[in-house]
Amino acid sequence: MKTLEAKNIHKSYSGHKALNDVSVSVEKGTVYGLLGPNGAGKTSLIRIINQITAPDQGEVWFNGERLQPHHVERIGYLPEERGLYKKMKIGEQCMYLAQLKGMSSAEAKRKLMEWFKRFEIHTWWDKKVEDLSKGMAQKVQFITTVLHEPELLILDEPFSGFDPINADLIRQEMLRLKSEGSTIILSTHDMGSVEELCDEISLINRSQVILEGTVKDVKNRFRTRTFELQFRGYNIDLGIGLGAQFQLLDNRKVDDTSIATIRIPDNKNLNDLLGALLRDLEIVSVHEIVPDMNQIFIEAVSKFNSQQA
Numbered sequence: 001m002k003t004l005e006a007k008n009i010h011k012s013y014s015g016h017k018a019l020n021d022v023s024v025s026v027e028k029g030t031v032y033g034l035l036g037p038n039g040a041g042k043t044s045l046i047r048i049i050n051q052i053t054a055p056d057q058g059e060v061w062f063n064g065e066r067l068q069p070h071h072v073e074r075i076g077y078l079p080e081e082r083g084l085y086k087k088m089k090i091g092e093q094c095m096y097l098a099q100l101k102g103m104s105s106a107e108a109k110r111k112l113m114e115w116f117k118r119f120e121i122h123t124w125w126d127k128k129v130e131d132l133s134k135g136m137a138q139k140v141q142f143i144t145t146v147l148h149e150p151e152l153l154i155l156d157e158p159f160s161g162f163d164p165i166n167a168d169l170i171r172q173e174m175l176r177l178k179s180e181g182s183t184i185i186l187s188t189h190d191m192g193s194v195e196e197l198c199d200e201i202s203l204i205n206r207s208q209v210i211l212e213g214t215v216k217d218v219k220n221r222f223r224t225r226t227f228e229l230q231f232r233g234y235n236i237d238l239g240i241g242l243g244a245q246f247q248l249l250d251n252r253k254v255d256d257t258s259i260a261t262i263r264i265p266d267n268k269n270l271n272d273l274l275g276a277l278l279r280d281l282e283i284v285s286v287h288e289i290v291p292d293m294n295q296i297f298i299e300a301v302s303k304f305n306s307q308q309a
Contacts, residue, residue, distance in 0.1 A: 002064070003028045003152055003183040004049065009058035011044050018044040019055070020207040026152075026185060026200075031178055033194045033201035033215075034187040037301060041207045042187050043080075046154055049185075050077050063151070073102055076150035080157045080187075084129045084137055091125035094144055101148040108147070115143045119169070134161040142170060146177065153177065153184045159193060171197060191294035201293075203300055210304045215293070222296045225264045226289045227273070230257050233281035241277040257284055 004026040011019040019041045026032045036042050047053045049060060051072055060067040062074075085093055091112070098108035116122040119139050129137055138161050146153060155174070159167040174184060174197060186198060194201060195215060203211035211218060226249065231238070235251065238260060242248055245268060250261040264273055274283065291299070 030199040033198035036204035078145040086130040230284040237280035
């Protein structure tokens with residue numbers, strides 16, 4: 001079942017095309033990565049989903065219904081630009097924001113205390129926001145975003161300002177919320193978190209979706225059939241074995257072994273490579289070099305930009 005579908009969204013501001021026929025489809029109970037360079041159009045799409053602005057063309061569907069004002073109560077949104085009132089006490093502010101989401105005072109207080117204990121901030125209740133570090137304030141805002149148990153969570157750069165320990169805490173909470181049935185849209189430049197957390201992604205660049213699919217499928221599309229092979233033996237035998245069939249990209253000495261980076265052509269496979277080398281070399285290990293999401297992001301954006309130039 002789809003929690004969210006944005007279909008053929010167009011949006012312009014003062015002649016600038018922010019979104020050009022953008023469609024995304026988010027399955028229930030998944031983490032969906034919304035990726036792209038700054039200014040690509042991600043925030044414009046998020047604002048439309050949150051009904052802060054409306055599309056010029058296209059439509060958004062939530063749980064099989066055309067998006068309506070009342071759906072906002074079932075969506076939690078953590079914006080990149082944080083918005084807490086600095087002079088208010090933390091507990092007082094959290095209670096206020098929870099009640100804006102329709103929670104009773106008793107329910108809000110009970111759930112807030114559970115979250116404050118989970119995040120080890122139960123002593124902060126009477127502190128003012130202005131007394132907190134950026135990371136501490138971000139913990140509070142994360143809590144207020146998820147407190148009413150929304151069906152859809154939209155998290156825009158949720159790890160910004162966190163040290164590694166607290167960033168990992170947020171990652172683990174996201175995985176826990178997903179396991180309990182929440183659907184999460186994650187907008188981030190942290191490609192390591194994308195690989196760790198996301199089931200599917202869309203990469204938006206210059207107002208268009210230029211790449212989409214499951215993380216596994218996207219990585220498979222960018223495989224270059226390149227392998228790193230560790231061996232013992234003479235480089236001359238390596239060269240003879242590779243011949244003109246395989247491309248040697250790099251070869252370096254490491255202790256008593258050598259490590260060669262080799263590209264296999266489309267008409268050959270790994271067994272062919274090993275068969276060509278095993279007679280004269282001792283193969284210690286071999287593994288495929290698969291590009292990570294950071295490399296894929298750079299390659300996809302650079303290729304698209306060069307085609308548009």
